[in-house]
Amino acid sequence: MATDLLQIHPSDITFRFELKKQSSCVVRLANHASHYVAFKVKTTSPKKYCVRPTVGIVQPHGTCDFTVTMQAQRTVPPDFNCKDKFLVQSAVVPAGTTEDDISSDLFVKDSGRLVEEKKLRVVLITPSSSPENGDLSQDPLIPMPSPLTVEKSLEVAQGLKEDGTDRGTVVPRVVEKEGDMKQVNGIEKLSFPKDFKELESRLGIMDAKLREVSHKYFLTWISS
Incomplete structure (x- = not known):
């Protein structure tokens, strides 16, 4: 999903959902411009998810990944439908800016600097099939005489x-x-x-x- 400041891939936060098991998703931010871009990741359910890192600097023509981990859940959402959302904020910053310089004020839209926001929804999918869960292979039947x-x-x-x-x-x-x-x-x-x-x-x-x-x-x- 392209923006003026960063490209975000994937455009959804996708988890392979299993009861009582953690699941993670890696999101990549790509900066195709010649300026430095700071980012900050927020979520509507901070107790349910762990994001590392939550803030960072993407260098010109560089990339940066952050990982979202969903804590182990005890119940299955109705119809596998999750209403949680994530927000990726980005802003142009001068060269030499560090992660320690990133604050909430940096992403205020009326501050005069270029600021963008992108919402990412959460998608739950079932675990992919495996030899343990898939169909067991069967030996071909040997024809028997009548x-x-x-x-x-x-x-x-x-x-x-x-x-x-x-x-x-x-x-x-x-x-x-x-x-x-x-x-x-x-x-x-x-x-x-x-x-x-x-x-x-x-x-x-x-x-x-x-x-x-x-x-x-x-x-x-x-x-x-």
């Missing part, structure tokens, strides 16, 4: 175990021994093993794994 698919798989495995025949059914790869598997149209298919007991052992492992998957899916389906 009950019908699991049931059919169990039937196929049981039939293979009882008959000891292939029946042309495609099954998952369960061994890595050379010769036990062969490629058929890009799909690994179990060939008739030399040792029937070895096949029976593999089918037993398959049967146990399929039943475990079916049991887990059933529990997931029941709890959903």
Whole structure:
């Protein structure tokens, strides 16, 4: 917000409001002229806010910051609407003026010197979202087979175990021994093993794994 003497940024005093916690806002005053400017900060609620510094000198083409701290509050304002105001007074002063020379008389408008005032309102906002308060990330869900698919798989495995025949059914790869598997149209298919007991052992492992998957899916389906 531009004035003849100082530019004030931001134009509002903004606080992230949390119950029983202090909040601060930094305001910058910029002097783009070739003269020295004194400033003084006032508020309508001096017991509620702490301003540091309340007075100062901004050198030509220089800047100066002041910090406003809102004391911890025990109640939330209705509709998050705060009616408190701040007033920034500024006046041209001669070179060599110090903070000790700044008094209320310096900002009297009928004193003959150039004096300006700018009102700043107080704005309250909610705390920004954070990992602690935000949504927790969730792992992607692993698709589960349908009950019908699991049931059919169990039937196929049981039939293979009882008959000891292939029946042309495609099954998952369960061994890595050379010769036990062969490629058929890009799909690994179990060939008739030399040792029937070895096949029976593999089918037993398959049967146990399929039943475990079916049991887990059933529990997931029941709890959903």
